[in-house]
Amino acid sequence: MASSSNAANSGKDDLCTRWTQLPDDQLTPELIHQCLDPIADDLWVTAACVERLLExxxxxxxxxxxxxxRTEAALHRSRAIFESGDEDEDEEQERTRLDTxxxxxxxxxxxxxxDEPADAQLCRLRALLFHRLDILSTYVQICQEALPAQENDPEEDAEWEDDPWGDSSIPSGSQAKASLPLSLPDFLSIGLLDLAxxxxxxxxYAAVGVLMRRHGVYLWPYRLAILESxxxxxxxxxxxxLLPKVDASERREEVYSATPWRPEGDWTEDGAVQATLDAVDVAPLLDAPCDTVHPQSHPSPLDEATLVQWYQTRIQNIITASGVLDSALALVQHAASQGVQGLDEIAEDLQLLSRLVYDVPHPDDSAEHAEWTLDWWKSLPPxxxxxxxxxxxxxxxxAKxxxxxxxxxxxxxxxxxxRRGHPDPELPKRLLYDYILQASLDIVAGVFEASKPTLxxxxxxxxxxxxxxxLALACLYGSESLNEWPIxxxxxxxxxxxNITEDEDVAEEAxxxxxxxxAYLVPSTTQxxxxxxxxxxxxxxxxxxxxxxxxxxxxxxxESGEIFARWSVPAPLRWFLQSRDNISEQRAWATRMAHRAGGSxxxxxxxxxxxxxxxxxxxxSGSGEGGLKGAFCxxxxxEIHRIFLNGLLSSGQFDIARNMLHSHKKLLKLSPAAVEEISLSVSQEFYDNASSGNFHFGDMKLAYECLDVPRSSERTIREKEFIEATSRLCAYNLLSRPGIPITPIEIRLSKDRLSLVSRVLSSNAEAYKHVQIILELVHKLGFRDDVVAEVKALAMLTDTALNADDFDRAYETSEMMVKKVQDLRAACSSDDSKVQQASEVCWVSCFQLGRHxxxxxxxxxxxxxxxxxxxxxxxxxxxxxSAWHRLEADDLAQRREKRRRDTSVGDGPRKKVASQTFVASTLASRLQQLHMPDLHMPTSPLAHSDAAALAGKAFNSVAANLPFGGRGRSLFSQSGDRSRSSSRFEGAEASAQATRVLQKGLGWLLGDES
Structure with missing residues (x-):
């Protein structure tokens, strides 16, 4: 017995080893029976059958x-035990109600x-095998119905591949997508819901339909989750x-009818048996496939409101996720065909949104599609x-x-x-008008062309x-456009x-x-x-x-706007209303028109x-038919001609201006005074805008040539001379600031133009030698008949020559200055302010030179x-x-020294006598003007003492005004100029010596010989 048992076990082991070593692709039904039928262990054979999943x-x-x-024996045993639990029913009637x-x-x-865990395992495996058998049958049906096999001969297909008469239509979308995404082993190893x-x-979709039809009992509660996939x-x-339908009689979801493979399940699939198996502490050999997703279950049919809500959510998800409006619209149409009501408004929104997406042109690079959702569309105001x-x-x-x-x-x-009970017949017109009022003029033109009264x-x-x-009046007068006059x-x-006949009252009212x-168009803070x-x-x-x-x-x-645009001075259409009673605005725009046309x-x-x-x-400037006034009415x-001439001259067209002024047509009818005034104004404008003072090019040249348009007059000559003077001043490289040349506008705005001459003399070492050129410059700066200005200029020249130690030229210039002052004194009274100013400048300059x-x-x-x-x-x-006496003393000392060195007598004493005679006569005349004592009185000691006293008194009266130093600073020297000679007398010594010399000089002149 032991040997036979060992032999049996050895044979079983060989069969089991053979089974495990067999590849899946080599298994056949015959081989299965050959390997498994001889094995007596039902549990092992059943587990081996469950373990393998084949293609x-x-x-x-x-x-x-x-x-x-192999599970049938365990089934019979377990079922007999389960059903035998009814035998002792009479004996157990007194048990509690819970012990049913x-x-x-x-x-x-x-x-x-x-007691028999093997039976428990077999029952569990039996249920799993029945489930797998149903799934296998479903797979086979899917392959037969949803995936029809192509039984054509490959060689025949290759031969007739290019047959133009063959039915080579491209398969539909559903056919192209009919191939299953997983193999049979995968099909059998995942949960039903995951599979669906x-x-x-x-x-x-056909495979899902077969799955729902064969396994609807389990899958129908999860139908919405499957549809959402x-x-x-x-x-x-x-x-x-696959979509839910509505039962028209009950107004709820129609129940889906399922046809499972086995109308009645196996005993092991019963809920009580499965619960008992789960309660038994016996670990299963293999786990049954389970679902990884656990969506919300809907075991009962949905009411119509819930169904409508699901369709709406599905539509919104379609638009949000894919943006394919056709799919959403097709879903709505299908729902309506299946009796689902309440989707009318969403259908309208989808149709309108679809038109926005597909019927309205959009740029190729537009990013607007990111907003094309149903919620976005519903949120849009009309x-x-x-x-x-x-x-x-x-x-x-x-228009289209x-x-x-x-x-x-x-x-x-x-x-x-x-439908909402708020009818508004004016709503379409109001919305369309609002769009037209905010649209561009180009769009408005398109709308009006499609609305002509002739259509x-x-x-x-x-x-x-x-x-x-x-609408036209509002759009045109409300537009800010400046270049759309054709539109x-x-x-x-x-x-x-x-054709309306207007009387005066109607015209006045209009x-x-x-x-x-x-007035309404005038901007304000509130508008x-x-x-x-x-x-x-x-x-x-x-x-x-x-x-x-x-x-x-x-x-x-x-028409006026087109004229404005033609001459590069466009104005918005509303300007013609705002300026119809505003002469300042009209004048300003006419000026702009005349200048812009020539300056474009x-x-x-x-x-x-x-x-x-x-x-x-x-x-x-005129009026049209019906009294309609123009823009410059x-x-x-x-005034129009004046403005026009101003613009013409500002453009530099002087030849054209002269032709239009003096031609036989008399196109410009202006008086000579008006032409002169305009020309001077334009010339000054050129002058002020010039960056360079050279009148041979640029704006300064235009300023100079503009003065040739009117007839020559004193004003035009003076202005031309001033331009010439400006050009000469700029040629001397005067600076307004360090490193920055002076500009013509700075020259015109200078308060003291003679100071410019002084700057020329101080910045150019050789300029003082050209006296006539400097005087001509002074004349052209506006001082042609101003003797005082000429005297000041000559004084500047003298001072500059003095600073350069060019005493001869300084003397010559001083003589010219004295001559002009003498002529002025002869022509005017001594009380004249000009005589006083010229004399003051002259004597100071002569004094500075004489005492140097x-x-x-x-x-x-x-x-x-x-x-x-x-x-x-x-x-x-x-x-x-005092200065003269010092000069005399110095000269006497020098002569004594020279006499000691040279015993010969020259012309010196005679020259000295001549100069003394000139000074004495001059001083005598001046002292007579000062009411001094008679110079011809006989001398006496008393007279001598009186003379000394008078000299001391005269000195005391003028000592405070006497410049005892050397040359020092000139009266006309520029800031920063330094004297090249120092004072010969300083401090108290200079004052004491000056006192002694002045007293002696005055005493001698007054008769004191001591």
């Missing part, structure tokens, strides 16, 4: 059936499974059989929706878009308001003629024309209306800019007569162009001091005398 459905079925056959018959059966079965969701996401971009027509439809409209397609897209949307809005009423976008006029004119040409409109919508409110109550008159004004204003990039060159400009400006023709210690020509120095005594005021005479 071949037939071999897999044979394997499952073999496993089921079902519980006794479970207890008996559980006890059996504890996977097939749905792979768009294997379908890609959002999928077409509803492809999976329409006006924003209209703008979205027409955002990329053009003049050519705006309004008819095909906007009008249906407006119809839907009106219908919804009626049939059914084809017109705008059918109310008065509203068209109001504006095209809009005007589309407007209706009314003019009053336009005056009010002009900085009037929009076309605001203007439409203004025009809305106007009657037909006022609208007709406003259109007449619009015609004139459009394409500057007017020919006289014909300028004549055309003058013609247009004159035209704008408040300006007289003469380095000037070696004593005779010339003495003469200069004599000139100073001749011109100096009485209170400074002592200063001059």
């Amino acid at each position: 071949d459905p037939d071999v897999q079925r044979s394997l499952i059936e073999t496993g089921l056959k 018959q079902e519980q006794r059966r479970r207890n008996a079965l559980a006890s059996h499974f504890k 969701c996977l097939l749905a996401s792979s768009e294997c 379908i890609p959002e971009q999928a077409q509803a027509s492809d999976y329409r059989d 006006a924003a929706a209209v703008n979205a439809f027409l955002q990329h409209a053009t003049r050519d397609n705006v 878009l309004i008819q095909r897209v906007v009008n249906p949307y407006l119809f839907v809005l009106e219908a919804r308001e009626e 049939p009423p059914s084809q017109r976008l705008l059918r109310d003629d008065e509203d068209m006029a109001r 504006m004119s095209q809009i005007f040409e589309c407007l209706p024309a009314w 003019d009053t209306t336009l005056t009010s409109l002009a 900085p800019r009037v929009t076309p919508a605001d203007l439409y409110i203004f025009f809305r109550p106007l009657p037909l007569t006022a609208l007709s008159r406003a259109l007449d004004f619009l015609d004139v204003h459009l 990039e394409e500057r007017l060159q020919s006289q014909e162009d300028w004549e055309w400009l003058l013609e247009d400006m004159t035209k704008l 408040l300006l007289r023709r003469e 210690p380095e000037f070696e020509d004593t005779e010339k120095r003495t003469i200069m001091l004599g000139r100073a005594m001749e011109l100096a005021p009485a209170e400074t005479l002592g200063d001059v005398l």
Whole structure:
């Protein structure tokens, strides 16, 4: 017995080893029976059948059936124990109510499974095998129905591959997507719900249908989760059989009818048995497939409201996830065909959104599609929706878009308001008008071209003629455009024309209306800019007569606007209303027109162009038919001509200006005084704007040549001389600031132009030698007849020569200065302010030169001091005398020294006597003017003592004014100039010596010989 048992075990081990070593792809039904049938261990054989998952459905079925056959014995034993629990029912009637018959059966079965764990495992594996058998049958049916096999001969297909008569149509989308995304082993190893969701996401709708039909008992509660696994971009027509339907009689979801493979399940699949197996502490050999997803379950049919809500959510998810509006719209249409009500509004929204996406043009690089969701569309206000439809409209397609897209949307809005009980017949018109009022003029032109009164009423976008006029007036006068005059004119040409006979009262009323409109257009703090919508409110109550008159004004204003644009001075159309009673505004724009036309990039060159400009400006100053005033209606023709000439000269066209002024046509009728005034003004403008003072090029040249247009006069000559002087000053490289040359405007604005001459002399070492050039410069700076300015200039020259130690030239210049002062004194009274100013400058300059210690020509120095005594005021005479006496003392000392060295007698004493005689005579005349004692009185000691006293008194009266130093600073020296000689006397020594010399000199002159 032991040997036979060992032999049996050895044979079993060999069979088991053979089974485990067999590859899956080599298994066949016959081989399965050969290997497994001899093995007596039912549990091992069943587990071996469950463990393997094969690719071949037939071999897999044979394997499952073999496993089921080996579980039958355990099934009978366990079922007998379960059913035997009813035998003692009479004896157990007194037990508690909780200890039911079902519980006794479970207890008996559980006890059996504890005693026989192999039976428990076999029962568990049997249930798993039945489940696998059903899945296998489903797989086979899917392959037969959803995946029809192609039985064509490959060679035949290759031969007829290019047959043009063959049926080579491309397979449909559902057929192309029919291939299963997983193999049979995978198909058998995952949960039913996971499998259904996977097939749905792979768009294997036929496979999902088979799965739902065969396993609907389990899957139907999760039908919504399976449907939500379908890609959002999928077409509803492809999976329409899977979508829920509505039972029309009960107004709820129609129950899905399932046809399982086995109408009745196996005993091991019963819930009580499965619960008992789960309660028994016996670990299963293999786990049954389970689902990884656990969605919400809906075991009962949904009511219609919940179903509608699901469809709405599904539609929103489709739009949000994929943006494929066709899929969402197809889903709505299918739901409606299946009796689902309450989706009318969302269907309208989808249709409108679909038109926005597919029927409205969009740029290729537009990023707007990120906003195209149903929630975004529902949140749009009506006006924003209209703008979205027409955002990329053009003049050519705006009319078609309004008819095909906007009008249906407006119809839907009106219908919804009626359904809600708030009818608003004016809503479509109001929304369309609001869009027109904020659209560009190009779009407005497209709308008006499709609304011409000559078109049939059914084809017109705008059918109310008065509203068209109001809209046109509001859009045109509310526009800020400066370059769309052809478009504006095209809009005007589309407007209706009314034959209205106007009387004076109607015209006056219309003019009053336009005056009010002009005031309404003036910006304010509360309304900085009037929009076309605001203007439409203004025009809305106007009657037909006022609208007709406003259109007449619009015609004139459009023509004026085109003229403005032609000459590069465009103005918004509203300007013509605002300036109709404002002469300052009209004058400013006329000036701008005359200047801009000649100053544009394409500057007017020919006289014909300028004549055309003058013609247009004159035209704008007149009135048209019906008393309609032009843009410059408040300006007289003469003022227009003045403004025109100013612009013509500002453009530098001087030859054209002379031709138009002096030609036989007399195109410019202006007086010579007016021409001169305008020319001077333009010349000064050129001058002020010039960056360089050279009058041979640039703006300065224009300023100079502009003065040749009028007849020559004193004013034009003086202005030309001033330009020449400016050019010469700039040639000396004067600086306004360090490193920055002086500009012409700085020269004109200089308060003291003689200071410029001083700067020339101080910055140019050789300039003082050219006396006549400097004097000519002074004359051209505006001092031609000003002797005082000439004297000051000569004094500057003398001072500059003195600083350069050029004493001879300084003396010559001083003599010229003295001559001019003497001539002035002879021509004018001594009380004249000019005489006093010239004398003051002259005597100081002569005094400075005469007392200069380095000037070696004593005779010339003495003469200069004599000139100073001749011109100096009485209170400074002592200063001059002191200087003269010092000069005399120095000269005597030098002569004594020379006499000792040279015993010969020359002309020196005679020269000394001559100079002394000149100074004495000059001093005598000046002292007589000071009421001094008679110089011819006989001398006496008393006289001598009186003379000494008088000399001391005279010194005391002038000592404070006497400049005892050397040359020092010149009266006309520039800031920063330093004297090159120092004082010969300093401090107290200089004062004491000066006192002694002055007293002695005055005493000698007055008769004191001591």
